[in-house]
Amino acid sequence: MQIDLNCDMGEIPQQISDxxxxxxxxxxxxxxxxxxGHAGDEETMxxxxxxxxxxxxxxxxxxxxxxRANFGRIEVDLALIQIEVMVCDQVQALxxxxxxxxxxxxxxxPHGALYNQAVNDPALxxxxxxxxxxxxxxxxLVGLAGSPMLDTFRxxxxxxxxxxxxxxxxxxxxxxxxxxxxxxxxxxxxxxAEQALRIVQKRSxxxxxxxxxxxxxxxxxxxxxxxxxxxxxxxxARTLRDAGVELRPLAH
Numbered sequence: 001m002q003i004d005l006n007c008d009m010g011e012i013p014q015q016i017s018d019x020x021x022x023x024x025x026x027x028x029x030x031x032x033x034x035x036x037g038h039a040g041d042e043e044t045m046x047x048x049x050x051x052x053x054x055x056x057x058x059x060x061x062x063x064x065x066x067x068r069a070n071f072g073r074i075e076v077d078l079a080l081i082q083i084e085v086m087v088c089d090q091v092q093a094l095x096x097x098x099x100x101x102x103x104x105x106x107x108x109x110p111h112g113a114l115y116n117q118a119v120n121d122p123a124l125x126x127x128x129x130x131x132x133x134x135x136x137x138x139x140x141l142v143g144l145a146g147s148p149m150l151d152t153f154r155x156x157x158x159x160x161x162x163x164x165x166x167x168x169x170x171x172x173x174x175x176x177x178x179x180x181x182x183x184x185x186x187x188x189x190x191x192x193a194e195q196a197l198r199i200v201q202k203r204s205x206x207x208x209x210x211x212x213x214x215x216x217x218x219x220x221x222x223x224x225x226x227x228x229x230x231x232x233x234x235x236x237a238r239t240l241r242d243a244g245v246e247l248r249p250l251a252h
Contacts, residue, residue: 001245002246003217004248005029006028007025007032008062008223009048010031011225029057031052036089036090046097050101052103053101061108083114087132106140106250109163116176119143162219164205164221168186169183187227192232192235
C-alpha cells in the first residue's frame with residue numbers, strides 16, 4: 001500500500017519565517033502552495049518552494065478566490081471565464097517562480113470555497129480544469145475522493161488524484177463537514193492518524209452521524225493552519241509507516 005501526504009502551505013508568513021511550516025515538511029511527500037489568491041505573494045511562494053526543495057517534496061499550486069479577508073473560504077460569485085483566468089494566472093505565477101529555482105509544479109489543488117463548490121458543480125470544475133489547461137495539461141488535478149469533480153477533470157483530459165482528509169470530519173454524503181460546525185476539524189493527532197489509516201486500509205471514513213462512507217484516495221491532506229498541524233502530520237506519517245504503508249509523492 002502507498003499514499004501521498006499533502007499539506008496546504010505558503011499561506012501564513014509567520015509560519016514560514018518562524019520554522020513552523022518547515023517543521024511539517026519532515027512528515028510530508030507533497031505541498032500545495034498558495035499562489036497569490038486567498039494568500040501568498042512572490043516572497044512566500046519563493047520561500048516555500050525553497051523549503052520544499054530541501055525536503056525533496058513534490059510541489060503543487062493551490063489557487064483560490066482572491067478574498068484574503070475570508071481566507072478564500074467564502075463563496076464568491078464570479079463568471080466561469082473569470083474563474084478560468086484566475087486559476088491560470090495563479091498557477092502560472094507559482095510555476096514561474098518554481099522554474100527560477102530549478103523546480104517545476106506537478107499538481108494543482110483548488111483551495112477552500114473554490115474546491116468545495118466544484119465538488120458538485122461540473123461547470124465550475126470544468127472552468128478550473130480549463131484554467132489549468134491554459135497553462136499545461138501535463139499536471140495532476142487533485143479533488144475530493146468519490147466526487148463528480150474528478151470525473152469532470154478526467155473528461156477535460158487530466159490525470160487526477162482523489163483526495164481524503166486526515167484532519168476533517170465528513171458528512172454522510174461524502175462531503176466535508178462545514179467549518180461552521182465546531183467539530184469540523186480533527187485536532188487530536190492520534191484521531192487524525194486513525195482516520196488516515198482507515199482511509200488507506202479500509203477505504204472509508206466515519207461520518208458526523210456515526211455511519212461510514214467509502215473513500216478511495218491517492219493522497220491525504222493535513223491542513224497547515226490546523227492547530228497543532230506539525231504534531232498531526234507527525235502522528236499520521238508515523239502511524240502509516242508503522243502499518244507498512246509507503247509514503248510516496250504524486251507524479252506527473
